[in-house]
């Protein structure tokens with residue numbers, strides 16, 4: 001039975017997108033695949049209003065988080081930790097043998113520009129890693145303010161952004177903010193099945209990577225761009241079926257327009273937050289709530305497992321809290337991708353009915 005997904009990834013995938021994956025296979029060393037990949041790159045740039053390089057990897061978002069570190073970091077990197085996924089990125093840097101430091105705030109709170117400024121002022125940092133939309137806490141970091149501060153006070157510092165659960169749902173100007181690397185996964189607001197991940201890379205970041213030794217093989221930006229410039233292909237075998245699906249969804253986003261898509265996400269977020277405040281409390285610090293998911297404080301001590309069992313009978317699923325600190329204390333309702341206000345009304349009414357609210 002089809003369960004409509006209100007979890008923060010994988011998200012609900014439209015039938016047209018699912019069907020696109022069943023097309024006949026083509027060789028990846030063909031003009032046909034080059035055209036498909038090139039279309040995906042061009043359309044992604046148009047949607048994101050960016051002139052930066054776009055690289056689609058056959059991988060999940062974690063790989064592109066690691067890729068950003070391996071390609072760019074050859075000195076000290078500062079991680080802003082406000083939840084489980086930012087913590088993962090910090091661990092990735094360490095696992096790659098990098099000189100990584102962190103500032104950490106209480107989970108549910110946002111890292112503020114002043115905190116980043118104070119730490120970067122200590123000097124010697126060459127990169128900053130920020131999680132734009134922390135999917136565990138449901139906090140949206142003030143990426144615009146942080147980036148503007150970094151660009152004016154520390155112009156040489158590379159800004160690396162994990163926008164895994166924000167990109168193509170939430171909105172921020174990549175080029176205007178001078179973001180050097182922005183990464184995301186296909187199974188979140190892009191509303192595709194899992195398996196693809198994107199890196200949007202500035203020219204100076206691409207140039208930088210060419211000077212970083214031992215940056216690995218699979219996620220090497222230079223190799224990706226060399227192959228793309230040659231014949232619009234990828235260095236290794238791509239998930240061709242997913243690229244078929246990606247082009248269909250990118251066309252859908254272009255038709256909707258990114259502006260309307262963002263406004264729809266804002267509307268769904270507002271509806272879900274208002275609903276959550278009526279019966280529970282919001283977990284994130286006020287003013288920093290995510291646009292693509294709502295993390296709700298479980299003030300009624302409900303069993304999310306039991307709730308999901310009952311929701312499954314109605315063909316829906318929400319998500320429990322994420323990470324040791326939040327698993328029991330919160331639950332999450334995603335409103336990303338192609339979900340509509342009618343979908344949010346459906347799931348919240350079902351919850352009301354099941355919990356007898």
Ligand SMILES: Cc1ncc(COP(=O)(O)O)c(C=O)c1O
Nearest residue numbers: 060061062085133135164165185
């Ligand atoms: C903010 C954030 N970063 C990174 C990841 C990891 O992405 P993936 O599961 O595609 O590797 C997730 C996944 O939920 C996420 O929400």
